[in-house]
Amino acid sequence: MERPEIITIDGPAGAGKSTLAKEIAKRFGYFYLDSGALYRAIGYACKLKGINLEDQEEVFNCAKSLNLKLENGQVLLNGKDVSSEIRTPEAGLLASKVAKHPKVRELIIKLLRKEAKGKRVVIDGRDAGTYIFPQAQLKIFLTASPQERARRRYKELISRGFKVSYEEVLKEIKERDKLDKKRKTAPLKIPKGALVIDTTGKGIEDVIKTLIPIIDP
Ligand code: DC
DSSP: OOOOSEEEEEOSTTSSHHHHHHHHHHHHTOEEEEHHHHHHHHHHHHHHTTOOTTOHHHHHHHHHHOOEEEETTEEEETTEEOTTGGGSHHHHHHHHHHTTOHHHHHHHHHHHHHHHTTSOEEEEESSIIIIIOTTOSEEEEEEOOHHHHHHHHHHHHHHTTOOOOHHHHHHHHHHHHHHHHHOSSSOOOOOTTOEEEEOTTOOHHHHHHHHHHHHOO
16 A cells, blocks of 8 residues: 555644644654644734734735745744744634635645645645645544643643633633634535544554554555
């Protein structure tokens, strides 16, 4: 059996998608495409420019004017590394808001498909297996309880020096779940044929063990 060319990982916020994507990239030599980082960078840039996030045209024009690049797990916005600025809970919500606009999604999808050309890629997001790469050979859907997902995000944010409460993080996760599942364009759902993994109470090694025979047969 051949190794998959494209691996997609979808699921709600805090399910462990980026941890798994980075691990797959490192162990099996895949290029990591962090689609959420692009929406985060757009949300962050729009906020700095004082743009009305509900106005599709305004957000689209702002997004179009940006030079966005994914490099070695970093996000470059007009040449500046904003990886740390876009990891706040606020940037997550901003991302969710700009991501509901179809024109913005189209722009990002084109960029991601272009980046993926000629590479073995692992991509994480909300619509990676349903819309961006429906042809992907391996589609994974990661999930976990909202409480577990909030606990992980809380620990990560605290370790990075952010002053947040667990309740605040849980509220933000639930709000984003709602926005991501209910939106009209490319809502979060399980892709057809996806391998569904519930990571509640599981570590990254447990998940990788399930995947080794599929990725490296
Ligand atoms: O994966 P993340 O937490 O970095 O994503 C931030 C937000 O961006 C998420 O709440 C919804 C949006 N997003 C999306 O709509 N489609 C994607 N492929 C990735 C992220």
